[in-house]
Amino acid sequence: MRAVIVHESVYGNTGQVAAAIAEGVRQAEPTADVQCLPVAEAGPDAVEGADLLVVGGPTHMRGMTTGVSRALAARSGAPEHGGPGLRSWFHSLPDGGGSARAAAFDTRAEVKHAGAAADGIAARLTRHHYDLAAEPAGFLVEGTEGPLRAGESDRARAWGAQLARR
Numbered sequence: 001m002r003a004v005i006v007h008e009s010v011y012g013n014t015g016q017v018a019a020a021i022a023e024g025v026r027q028a029e030p031t032a033d034v035q036c037l038p039v040a041e042a043g044p045d046a047v048e049g050a051d052l053l054v055v056g057g058p059t060h061m062r063g064m065t066t067g068v069s070r071a072l073a074a075r076s077g078a079p080e081h082g083g084p085g086l087r088s089w090f091h092s093l094p095d096g097g098g099s100a101r102a103a104a105f106d107t108r109a110e111v112k113h114a115g116a117a118a119d120g121i122a123a124r125l126t127r128h129h130y131d132l133a134a135e136p137a138g139f140l141v142e143g144t145e146g147p148l149r150a151g152e153s154d155r156a157r158a159w160g161a162q163l164a165r166r
């Protein structure tokens with residue numbers, strides 16, 4: 001099995017969740033070829049033909065990041081992340097052909113009306129004819145910059161293992 005985990009991350013928390021998901025996939029399927037790639041390195045060639053595609057990003061303004069939300073973050077001192085964000089990455093995502101499995105995740109703060117980037121990611125995966133192997137998943141960070149809430153890395157590892165076994 002070939003699994004690719006693609007992630008966008010401003011402060012690094014979503015990247016940590018992606019790494020934990022990759023670890024979970026490897027634990028469940030030790031012979032799997034598993035790649036964990038930041039969005040800027042996940043060109044169409046890296047994704048084409050994957051049996052399992054997992055895509056995640058931070059929740060900004062209740063959804064996926066935008067140029068404006070990334071600029072806002074940068075203005076508050078976040079590491080520069082001018083893009084590409086997942087929204088534009090989806091424009092060059094190869095069609096899943098109805099048989100490739102996929103799953104969406106996000107990180108978010110525990111606030112009222114937090115929203116969920118994972119819902120937008122899942123909708124785009126479906127539009128590209130990927131078969132969703134799980135409900136979109138959200139992982140909590142403390143405040144805006146993180147760190148990840150205690151236990152979330154373990155939950156991400158378990159989620160990755162479940163995806164691999166399905």
Ligand SMILES: Cc1cc2nc3c(=O)[nH]c(=O)nc-3n(C[C@H](O)[C@H](O)[C@H](O)COP(=O)(O)O)c2cc1C
Binds near residue numbers: 061111144
């Ligand atoms: C501009 C901006 C808007 C945000 N909006 C939301 C939001 O609507 N809901 C939420 O739960 N968290 C929100 N957050 C917090 C992010 O979800 C949090 O920074 C992110 O999960 C951290 O992941 P990262 O380290 O991978 O960037 C926002 C953060 C920024 C910078």
